[in-house]
Amino acid sequence: MTTISEPAPPQAAPIVTGRTIRLRHGKALLRHVGGTLGITLPVFFIATLITFLLGVVSGLDPAAGIAGDAASPETVARIRTDLGLDQPVVFQYLHWIGGVLRGDLGTSWFNGVPASELILQRLPISLSIAGVALLVGVVFGLGLGLVAGVRHGGRLDRAITLFAALVSSLPPFVVAFVLILIFSLWLGWLPSSGYVPFADDPIGWLAAVSIPAVALSVDVIADLARQLRTGLVVALSENYVTGAVVRGLSRRRILFVHVLRNASGPALTVLALKVPMLIGGAVVTEAIFNMPGMGKLAADSALRGDVPVVQGTLVVSILLILACNLCVNILLGVLQPAARRRS
Amino acid sequence: MKQAHSDLPADNVVTLDIRHRRPEPPAEPLLSVRNLHVVTAQGRELVRDVSFELAAGGTLGIVGESGSGKSLTCRAILDVLPPGLNVASGSIRFGDVDLSRLDAASWKDLRGKALSAVFQDPGSYLNPSIPVGRQLVEAIRATLRLGRTAARDRALELLRQVGFEDADAVYRQYPFELSGGMAQRVLIAIAICAGPRLLIADEATTALDVTVQAEVLDLIDRLRREQALTLILVSHDLAVVSQICEHVIVMRDGAIVDAGPTRSVLGNPQSAYTRSLIEDHAVHTIDSAPSRAAAVQSAPLLAVKGLHAGYGIRTVIQDVDLELAPGEILGLIGETGSGKTTLLRTILGLIPAASGTIELGGARIDRLKAGPLRELRRSGTLQYVFQDPLRSLDPDLTISASIAEGLHLRGDIGRAAVSEAVDDALKAVGLDPALAARLPRHLSGGQRQRAVIARALALAPRLLLLDEPVSALDAVNRLHVLKLLRSLAVEKHIAQVFISHDLGSVAGIADRVAVLYRGRIVETGLAAQILASPSHPYTRRLLDAAPRLSADRSERPAAFTAH
């Protein structure tokens, strides 16, 4: 071999210390969190703008409703001015979103009750269903995905993949119908309708919530299982797995410390995308199980043209969804700093 | 498949007799591979009847091109064959352990402790999401049963041992923050953490820059001597292997075609394939027709003055001056990150120049507006040839369609004229016109690169910018393409800027050479002169680091002195 008269240091840059690296990583993490927030805010405003425009485009006029059928055009015009409806749409939006940010969602055109009050009454029901569905979906979805991914190509994997493919073709109400048939009609274990608050009777709450939540979670289970399986199959074929094997690490350690972390990306991304489906899907389950949740409130209000309540439910849903997404995206950045750098 | 080979004569078992310099104990092989066959699930044999023995403390090089089975042989030894591949028959013994019938628990006790390995593309062998220090500690604790702080101290010590002065910084870095050479050092640190007996280095320096390659090879050699490691060094480059290994095996198509002490294999190769490998290392001077003498007098075709450019706030090239006469070939040498490609892309107008000027045929071409830039590009005066021909051709377009694309874009040429120009271009690069109707993936690597050059030629360029045009090609095709480029310069007076990290190619083709180091041209002059007697220390280091065949191993210290 050659002798190098002036060997280059392995690093071109001047000597760095562990402290500088730690600082650099801290800054990168802050930038990631900042960047995620920087995307979330405009998304919030665009989503609420769409929500607001829905009311404008509907052509429903609260002034006419308030004034009554017999009112003169002048009265209607005066009420319109009072409500600010004669201003440009942008100003109306800014006025409305200002109220929203202060917690004022307006009052129902139908019964004059503040929309926030109506929503707050219904929120626990919807959150119960969506929350339990999310929990069930994550536990079983990740569990099945893990098994399928580790045993990929095997019989268990094929069974899980087939299950996922079948189940994702099912609309949630079909699953609900099958579950009602089995657990309510035949076995009589669970009620097929109604809701019991958790504070009143936790067991009753669980019984009431379980069928709708499971019905809703099936789709989450299928999608999470599929994504985690794909992620695992890809990650298991990566070189660092071979490297870890050659280093003499145990199978379990390789799977849970090294592979799972890098394989969870697609599953977590899909999980974030599933949250809007869960909150939206609660409408159907609430209808089937005759539960007075937020989705039912939105549907009923929409059908009778109660714009503030509809907008209120949508805004609350959007906030919940954005919060979940924010958490997942930050988590992804923490779990996979390399992926964070790429995006 | 098994039966087909069991009746082969046994004399193709190659025994590498590596004798200790000490008279005793008698040489007991540390590793013994006998009649190894590796097959795919479909029964295709990828490794055929490979046998060799390696004594403790010995150094064995395995040489062959990709697909020769050299890496699979190593992976079979480590029991990490890719999914779908299996050892069909044969035995692998390590010390007194039969590796072919080892259970998972015993493997775990062996790997990382007695048997370790480093690979090509080192960064990918580290978990991208975990700082490298923690991965090193993990490996230490898996093998040595040390406490947390003890393992940490050992990790920092190992990092220093493999050449990191700033070990505590590297300790905290993620793999993606390390260069290839740094990542390989980390992997070497992990590999030696438990004091293994056998180290397998599978293409461990491939794709690293030559100076980094030299450093990593030096490191491996030093550790081998200090720790009495037995080493298997796998490479496609005979020169790399010849510098470290006492014994060498040459593989092709899954079988051993040549084997023995390095000196005798190099001096007296038994197979035509080995001879061709040795010949590849001879520097080919393509042709030295005096294209330059006349050229120098004429006005420069390309003139770059005081050029600065980069990406965003990062300046990559600084104060670059270049001149190129019509028909002249300039070789541009430099390592990864030196700014070679950035320089070409700035000339092409893909990256804006921060300051300085670029003139082509006397007219400024830096800071062109979109319209004039498109005009210039459509004129075809300036053409670019990419490193990887497969990626620079649309996979869905036939070769002729790709070549015709630029002509169609001009819009002033009729269909017949276009197809005539395509034919001419194909003829000029010596490509069979029958290939024109094929898709790129149905051509060989050499044919593809000719097709890409034909695409450039169809537009009648005056200047060709070539970014590593031959580095993806094998030796034979490399020579053909170099000859083609040389003839274009001599006969058609097409000036060329030729980027290569392969000094042999540059020496063979270039009239002049410019050496780029950290974005600056540190040396420029006649090719023969610079390559023979470089004046800048960086150029010297670059030339020194290039591996060359060394049949004489006496210059190296003996392998067994460091006990």
Add this chain to the structure above:
Amino acid sequence: MIRQLLRYPSARAAFVILAVVAVLAVFGPFLAPHDPLAQDGSALLQPPGTRYWLGTDALGRDVFSRLLAGSTVSVLASLLSVSIGLVLGVVPGLLSVFLGRRFEWINLRVIDALMMLPFLVFAIAMTAMLGNGLVQAMFAVGILITPAFFRVTRAAALSIANAEYIEAARLMGASTSAILRRHVVAKVLPPVAVAAASMTGACLSIVASLTFLGIGVVPPDPTWGGLLATDLANLYDRPFGPVAPALLIVATVWALNALADALRDSGRKETAA
């Protein structure tokens, strides 16, 4: 292309199912043995039998006839939603990659916002507030599935936008539109086709959900989702009532998904070859 797909058993089954569905969608109303709206007061909530093959509902209407008659609307509604989503998603998805960073940023944020809307609630709200009808429902669903097409198109375009042959074309003076036409569009279409197939299935399920909630369709007109809703309401009297419409929906959605999978697999094989 089709011959290649037919090598997959699941694709063959999918083609058979889709052919049946297509026949139902086109000729369903004419094939119905009874008037789907006619009420037979003497035969309420009948089990399946020889006169009414799948029985009757609470108003004595023939379930089989209603199923056939509802096919056209159900299939057409999901196809139209997909068409709207295609147009609104593919074009911006393609252009977001090639038309500069500002255009890209705005596009991405609008798509993000659409993805953050609670899907069904928003579809319901939009349909109801635009004047509850089938067209409104299709429009709402079409807008809400736009992100799916946008993302698929964008991902495919991104994967080739930085390809060296695109750069080579640009260096020969090709304009963005020339590059799109010559190098990009043909490569983006296959994944978009895959997405369209699976989204048609998803839309069928969504439209069924909406009609199930009484959104988008006026009650007496039969649709698959609407039938399911009335059958579920009468679950105690006819526990097997929902089986037929549910089966039809599930089979169609499955067939479209299977077709999408086969399309994707055969595309992958082709590029690997």
